[in-house]
Amino acid sequence: MQIETHGEPLLVADLIAAMKTPGVRTLSQFAEDEIRLPTGPFQGLPFRLDRHPVARLLFNEIDSGRWSRVFITGPNQDGKSLLGFVIPTLYLLFERGETVVMGVPSGDLVADKWRNDLLPAIRASRYREFIPTSGSGSRGGEVTGIEFKNGATLRFMTAGGDDQSRAAFTTPNVIVTETDGFDEIGAKSREGDKFSQLERRLLAFPEGMRRLIAECTVSNETGRTWQEIHHGSCSRIALKCPHCSAWVTPEREHVTGWQAADDEESAVAATRLACPLCGVLWSNEQRIEANAGAVLVHKGQEIDAAGEVTGPRPSTKTLGFRWTVINSVLNPDRLASVGGLEWKAKRAVDEDAAERDLCQSQYARPGVSAKTNLSAVEYMAIMRRVRSGLGRGVCPPGTQLVTVGVDVGKYLLHWVSVAWLNPTTPHVVEYGVQEVPSDSMAEPKAIEIALLGLREELSAGWAVGSQTVRASLHFVDSRYQTDVVRRFCVASGEAYWPTMGFGATQKRIGDFKRETGAKVLGVGEDYSVIQEVDGWQYIEVNADRWKSRLHETLRTPAGQDGGLTLPDSGNHMSYAKHMCAERQVEEFVPNRGMVTRWEQASRQNHYLDATVLAFVAAHLAGLRMPAVEQEQKREEREPGSFLTSHKGRW
Secondary structure (H helix, E strand, C coil): CEEEECCEEEEHHHHHHHHCCCCCCCHHHHHHHHCECCCCCCCCCECCHHHCHHHHHHHHHHHHCCCCEEEEECCCCCCHHHHHHHHHHHHHHHHCCCCEEEECCCHHHHHHHHHHHHHHHHHCCHHHHHCCCCCCCCCCCCCCEEECCCCCEEEEECCCCCCHHHHCCCCCEEEEECHHHHCCCCCCCCCCCHHHHHHHHHCCCCHHHCEEEEECCCCCCCCHHHHHHHHCCCCEEEEECCCCCCEECCCHHHEECHHHCCCHHHHHHHCEEECCCCCCEECHHHHHHHHHCCEEECCCCEECCCCCEECCCCCCCEEEEECCHHHCCCCCCHHHHHHHHHHHHCCCCCHHHHHHHHHHHHCCCCCCCCCEECCCCCHHHHHCCECCCCCCCECCCCCCEEEEEEEECCCEEEEEEEEEEECCEEEEEEEEEEECCCCCCCHHHHHHHHHHHHHHHHCCCEEECCEEECCCEEEEECCCCHHHHHHHHHHHCCCEEEEEEECCCCCCCCHHHHHCCCEEEEECCCEEEEECCCCCEEEEEEHHHHHHHHHHHHHCCCCCCCCCEECCCCCCHHHHHHHCCEEEEEEEECCCEEEEEEEECCCCCHHHHHHHHHHHHHHHCCCCCCCCCCCCCCCCCCCCCCCCCCCCCC
C-alpha cells in the first residue's frame, strides 16, 4: 500500500518505521509539517503557527515539558478544539505512536467528536492510511475504541456508565474535551468526580511521562476549567502597546467605541481596543501586529520594557492557558463584530443571558449574573486553617463541649465532630464517612446498620489532655430515609436528634408546620422543635442562616476568637471543597425584592451540611455565636427547655 507525500510515494511500512525513530518532532514541528486544515476559511492549507499566534504560545509551553497538566480555554469558533485536542491527539497517536484516552462528557458526543473533528483531520493528513478498515471507528455505529494500523489506540471514555469503565484502563495520555461536562457527578458514582477518575488512568506512569490536556468553553466560576486555570499557572497574554510601549493584557472593559453608537452597524464600525495603561485607541492593524509579538506571562511574573519575562514560574505542574477575542486574528474583523454583539446585548430582552453568553463565548471567562456573590471563602484558604500541633481526634485544651453533625446519603454517612473552646470558637476535631451497604441489601436496613456502626465509633469519644470527652448532642439529617433516622435517634437516647433543614426559598421556619396541625414546641435561633400529630419530634433548621454563621467562622482568621480551625494532619482538601460547595448570593426576586440565599455549586456538600448541624447542636446546648445579620425579634426560650425526653416521643 502506498500514499503520496510531497509528490513521492511512501509505503505505510516506511511511514511506521519513520515514526519509531528516536528523532521525535515537537508538537509545533509536527503541526506545521503534518496538519492540513480540513474545514473553515483555510481549508486544505497547511497549519501555520504565524496564522494564529496563540497556537505558538500554547504549543511552545506544551513542548517545554514543564507542565504535566494543561487546561485550555478560549473564545468559540477560534480554533480551541483544533489546538486543544485535535492536533495533540494526532501528535500522540501518530508521531509518538502512543495510546490516548479521550474524555468526552457523554456518549452522544463521542461519535460527533470522532466523525466531525478527529476523522476529517486524519483524512486530510498523510496518516489517513492508518484509519482501520474494520472494527470500531471504521464505519458508522458506536465508537468506543479505535486501533490504528500503526499500533496506537484511541480509547473514548465518558462521564456516563459505571466507574469500572474508567478504572480498568491505564495510559500515559489523557485528552479531555468539554471538560466542565465532567463536573456533574453520576448518581451511582462512589469514587469521586468523573474527571478525577479519568486522570487516575495516568498514575501507572512516572511524572515525566504523563500528559493531561483539557479544553473547554468556560462555564462558571466554580467550574473545573476556570478553577484549574486560576489555581494553576493562570497565564496571561501580554501585548505591547503601539503607543506607550508598555506590555499590557487588555480585557473586555478595554473594548470600546460601541457604547455611543446609534445602531448595530455603527457599533461595529466604531469598535476599537484601548490600551489599559495609556488609554489610547489601537487600530485593528495595530491589534493584529501586537498579537504577532505576544508574550506569555505566568502568575507572579512580570514583563519588562524589553519584553523579557522576569520572576520564577509558579510552583505548579498545571498550565492554565486562556485567550480571548482580543487575541483572535484568524478573522481580522472579529473584534469589530463583537462590538456589534455588545451593542445588541445591552438592548436584549434578557440582558443578563446575553451578557453571560458574551463573557463565555467571546472573552473566555465566567458569565456575569444578576446575583451578587456574598461568599469570599476559597477551599485552598480553608485547607490552611490548621491548629498547630493538634492532630485528628484530639480536642484543644479548654474544650467546653463537643457536638456532632451527620449527613445521611444512600452510599455514605458524612459526619463531623466540632469542639467548642468558648462560646464562639469552633475546632473540627475529626470528620469522616461511614459506608452504607445499600448495594447488598434494602436501603432502610443499610442506613440503619451504618448509623449503628457510626454510633459505636463515636461512642469512644475524643481526647482532651488525659481525659476523654464525648459529644453532648448528635444532630442527624433525616431528609433521606426519614423514618429510619428518627427510629434510630429515639433508640439512641437524648443525645441524638433528627433534623430537617430548609432554605430561604421555602416558608419561614415553623410557620407552615402549624398549618398541618403540628406543634412548635419551642423556637431557638433559626431553628425550632417540631412535634407532628403522630408524635414524631425533630429539629427544624433554617439552613441558609446557619450556613452564613459557619462561613463567618471561615472568614475570621484562624487563631482569633470565632475562627474555625482544623487538625494539623492531612491536607483537608475534600473537607475544604465541601465547605465551598455552596455560595451565598443576593439577587432580586420579583414581588420579594432583594433575597439572600444559598445556592449549590457542587453536589459534594455533605461535610458542609454536617458541620452546620454540629453548629446548631452547639447553640441548643447553650453556646452562642455572633449573628451575621440582624436577628428577627421573637421570644426565645432558654436552651433545651423545650426539648422533651426521648421516652414516649413515639
